[in-house]
Amino acid sequence: MVSLPSTVYNHLSHGHMSADRRPYSLQRFASFPTFIHEARIVASSWRRCIGGPQQRLDVHVCSSFPPGIGEDIICTAAALGGAYAWIRIFDILGKNGVLEQNLSRKLIHVSTGLLYVLIWPFFSPAPWSRYLALSLPVANAIRLAVNALGFFEDEGFVKSISRGGTSGELLRGPFYYALALTCCTVCFWRDSPVGMTAIAIMCAGDGMADIVGRHVGSAKLPYNACKSWAGSTSMFVSGCVLSLSFLKYFSALGFYDVDWAHAAWSILYISLLATIVESLPVNSFLDDNISVPLVSVVTGILLFSNPL
Numbered sequence: 001m002v003s004l005p006s007t008v009y010n011h012l013s014h015g016h017m018s019a020d021r022r023p024y025s026l027q028r029f030a031s032f033p034t035f036i037h038e039a040r041i042v043a044s045s046w047r048r049c050i051g052g053p054q055q056r057l058d059v060h061v062c063s064s065f066p067p068g069i070g071e072d073i074i075c076t077a078a079a080l081g082g083a084y085a086w087i088r089i090f091d092i093l094g095k096n097g098v099l100e101q102n103l104s105r106k107l108i109h110v111s112t113g114l115l116y117v118l119i120w121p122f123f124s125p126a127p128w129s130r131y132l133a134l135s136l137p138v139a140n141a142i143r144l145a146v147n148a149l150g151f152f153e154d155e156g157f158v159k160s161i162s163r164g165g166t167s168g169e170l171l172r173g174p175f176y177y178a179l180a181l182t183c184c185t186v187c188f189w190r191d192s193p194v195g196m197t198a199i200a201i202m203c204a205g206d207g208m209a210d211i212v213g214r215h216v217g218s219a220k221l222p223y224n225a226c227k228s229w230a231g232s233t234s235m236f237v238s239g240c241v242l243s244l245s246f247l248k249y250f251s252a253l254g255f256y257d258v259d260w261a262h263a264a265w266s267i268l269y270i271s272l273l274a275t276i277v278e279s280l281p282v283n284s285f286l287d288d289n290i291s292v293p294l295v296s297v298v299t300g301i302l303l304f305s306n307p308l
């Protein structure tokens, strides 16, 4: 786990919240917006349905201990099922001709990482929750490998994820994508903005560059005829917007405090650098799903832990 001296943000350890007398599991939800509050209530009632008798939930809510591993396992299982269903929806849309294959692949690229980070707050504060959460990208990496190596072939899955419809491709871009999510979860989880910023730029930034660039990217970059001003501009803007939204989401939930002026400048720099790296003509030997998160993490570590 990478621990950073923090000036741009302060990680709120649970010890800092001791003035709050509410149950431990609810303290970090001190001032979050109504929609998140409602999501939490929905999640609680859902857990109540699946997790057994009402009494079991009451024990967790009234206890001053972190919620049990059972709740985290249910959360993980629901997310694994959700991830499977999400990709299946794109498969069905592709089969029915509603979505063109490349657009479907890029929408999966944008949405799965985004949804993955959005569900992090549903995991408990227990130390094991990060490892249960990372079972999502790991399970999907295994699914990619199993398909790519020919042990099992899920044609719909291969078609919705790959560029040209061949299973061998799964071990490149999509596999690196799952690997990047895994590394950001292990190293940063929700305790620091570094990992989630890298995920935001890889998912929204790189994904939108392709979607916008392919449709309106006629003006090409002077040093790379495959990339366009429109693609790179949308990568920069969507990377900034999603990173700031993640920071707002996690700070509203009390995971850390943010100095917004520093954070905004840091995100502008990180997003700009990642956009420049993505635009370089190095695609043939360096995949964007490696270079973009890597440069975002390195810059994030430097900027989020030092005043600008």
Ligand SMILES: Nc1ccn([C@@H]2O[C@H](COP(=O)(O)OP(=O)(O)OP(=O)(O)O)[C@@H](O)[C@H]2O)c(=O)n1
Pocket: 163, 173, 209, 210, 211, 212, 213, 214, 217, 226, 227, 228, 229, 230, 231, 232, 235, 278, 279, 283, 288
């Ligand atoms: N800055 C960018 C990035 C991408 N594109 C557009 O998106 C297409 C795909 O770009 P990219 O994702 O880099 O290509 P691949 O590496 O082939 O695809 P992927 O990484 O998704 O496998 C480019 O041909 C281009 O039309 C663009 O205009 N400007």
Ligand SMILES: C/C(=C\CO)CCC[C@H](C)CCC[C@H](C)CCCC(C)C
Pocket: 079, 082, 083, 086, 105, 106, 108, 109, 112, 113, 115, 116, 119, 136, 137, 138, 140, 144, 160, 161, 162, 173, 174, 177, 178, 181, 289
């Ligand atoms: C097409 C992709 C990359 C190419 O640039 C994206 C591949 C996506 C992975 C196979 C699936 C990743 C799933 C997430 C780890 C979990 C999402 C959970 C959420 C609840 C939907």
